[in-house]
Amino acid sequence: MPHLAFPNSCDGFRCETHCSVRSLAICGQLNESEHQEFERLAQHVRFGPKEALFSEDEMVDSVYSLTEGIARLYKLLPDGRRQIIGFALPGDFLGMAPSNRYSFSADAIGPLTVCKFFRGPFMRFIENRPQMLMRMNEFATRELGLAQDQMLLLGRRSAEEKVAAFLVGWRERLARLEGMTKTVTLPMGRQDIADFLGLTIETVSRTFTKLEREKLIVIVPDGVRVLDSKRFDALAAA
């Protein structure tokens, strides 16, 4: 796009270049003037692959609205065991914690951009805006619902069910952004999937292979193609 001369020059203005997902994001229901005021609080920040947005136990100084790319959210045990508690997509909101320290770590999987807000100004902006607070509630409630689904998966599903449910769930989340497709792109590696599902990388790999042998999926570079949606959804449901 050579005619788009200054792609980074619109900070501080409503600018769809930075936020193709604005309607999905925390700021999606602000009117024009509110949004301008809100934008003045934001810094647009880019992160490279594997770069940390924040780490568990750090003091919370900022909150983030993800605009592009995917982040991995995880907790570590002292001996290095890792549990990925979620993957954040564009539109997702990060950084609320039950104390003044982050309760998990977040880092970029690929290149990633966020709107970053300092906690104080952000809190002052929302504290007397019921609409914004309601939206925060919706976001928190949705996250909680996902977390509860994940508890069921981690506690009570077999390896095969875990992988199938993960692929179905991931496909649905992508569908909100890109529309439903047969090919599900998987930007995260096998180890990330393993740490999300409470499995080892070997078991994840074997299970992918097994699902392919059973003609439910085809493994393609950076993802899978779902062949039999019906049988697949059934496996994921139960």
Next chain:
Amino acid sequence: MPHLAFPNSCDGFRCETHCSVRSLAICGQLNESEHQEFERLAQHVRFGPKEALFSEDEMVDSVYSLTEGIARLYKLLPDGRRQIIGFALPGDFLGMAPSNRYSFSADAIGPLTVCKFFRGPFMRFIENRPQMLMRMNEFATRELGLAQDQMLLLGRRSAEEKVAAFLVGWRERLARLEGMTKTVTLPMGRQDIADFLGLTIETVSRTFTKLEREKLIVIVPDGVRVLDSKRFDALAAA
């Protein structure tokens, strides 16, 4: 208390009889007049052991603030496998869901009382009260934090670590209500603990016995007594 003539006669008024945990509850920061208005929306309802407050997939018509007793919150798979996603204590708030249907089931473990609110009036009460919305956010964020801890537990801890972490976590939650004690009361049965930790009842039972043999706890009726808090916390942490 023979001089307390009408112990159930104060519905509609501020009444600590119904709410020894008011300061911990959703309504804990309302002023006197707001609280009276809020109370007018509430019904005080009692449930007996095993009685259902609501079930997964039912339409959400009410939300609940737990005032006495303990509830078990769970999700079921079609084949009957169960995952308990949490235990609710007095002060906890139940019933927010990401859709218009409950995303889990809740039932009383023992006798239980709640403040029940119809969704519509409740929403109308909070929607223009930022303080109340902030409090809802705190509650949701705390729940989310607990859910994330539980994901780490379910995905990455051994049976012994799960049981130890459960006892430590449960003791801390009780401490908020009753103060820290050596004896941890466990109102839920072994099957409930198993379904919370992603284990079988046999493994939970064996693990309790093992912890007792190792002189970390003593099993007493309806609970355990913690002998070696230090070693115990260490096991729970990692």
Next chain:
DNA sequence: GCAAAGCATTGATCTGTGTCAAGCTGTCTT
């Protein structure tokens, strides 16, 4: 005081997933 029921414990065995160890595939570097 005894039967019945419900819950918890213990033992023997099995199995799904983890662990350890190669080997494979694609990409980047020089």
Next chain:
DNA sequence: AAGACAGCTTGACACAGATCAATGCTTTGC
């Protein structure tokens, strides 16, 4: 083009926790 590297797959084997099967311990009701 060749080597090195990172990520993924496959195989052989081990083991934590599940399953199956008794048995024990309270509580409840008569």
